[in-house]
């Protein structure tokens with residue numbers, strides 16, 4: 001069957017009454033911004049976009065030039081569309097209401113403009129992650145507090161991965177679909193509809209160098225994976241770690257697996273490494289809509305009640321039976337120690 005464009009897919013969703021015109025146009029605006037980011041990344045050193053920006057963000061991280069450029073591209077693209085009341089980004093301390101009151105809409109957009117920053121200068125896949133919420137009724141100038149809604153209230157989530165090809169993975173709550181950018185015509189074309197993540201897997205992704213800092217249940221869970229078929233899991237597991245969440249999650253969307261960034265002694269005070277609002281929640285929505293599961297290890301990710309815009313959480317997501325297994329180790333430890 002001839003692939004359909006993102007525009008046609010969204011119009012069909014609107015005609016089916018599953019999304020409204022505002023959300024359709026907002027997704028188109030974000031997708032267009034991601035195309036511009038893809039072009040900037042593709043230029044690499046020739047475009048002078050590699051290296052540090054010489055500035056830092058609220059997370060205390062050194063910003064890369066592409067972090068700042070991607071953030072600016074998304075801000076500019078969403079400033080005048082009329083679909084948003086406000087937006088929030090990994091690269092900005094606080095959320096921002098859309099400047100021109102006349103151009104405000106009913107949605108809130110959260111994004112990680114450039115995920116996988118540590119891989120930018122070494123030409124490994126990076127990405128953009130986004131989540132869309134409704135602006136609470138009666139709120140015209142949203143503040144940070146209006147964004148603190150659990151992941152179950154997301155109306156849309158997506159990520160774009162900038163790799164050998166640029167791909168957009170999207171859900172509006174009716175399955176998860178994959179689009180590939182046709183660079184010649186500049187259009188995202190649907191290349192997989194209704195993706196289903198296999199329930200079981202033999203592949204795990206974690207930064208093993210943090211092992212000594214992990215909690216006991218995580219130590220036991222990974223130790224049993226590494227014991228392979230001689231161990232309690234009775235099968236051999238392979239490991240992958242790209243250190244770009246978008247790339248690791250895209251592999252899982254494509255062939256299954258489990259991705260985890262657990263709590264460890266290095267990030268315990270912060271509550272974890274990855275951010276709930278614009279990394280964990282959108283990925284959890286996408287994965288659940290593809291038949292997978294997402295958890296903090298102790299709670300369904302999408303049910304976490306947010307307390308801060310840049311809040312961090314432990315993350316386990318992917319093939320649902322494997323995520324359930326990782327959660328079982330944590331529950332057993334919490335029960336029995």
Ligand code: FBP
Nearest residue numbers: 112114115116117118207243244245
């Ligand atoms: P940012 O690059 O957006 O800050 O994201 C965090 C991240 O790079 C994830 O993409 C990735 O999964 C993780 O951190 C890698 O962590 P580590 O450097 O510990 O392997």
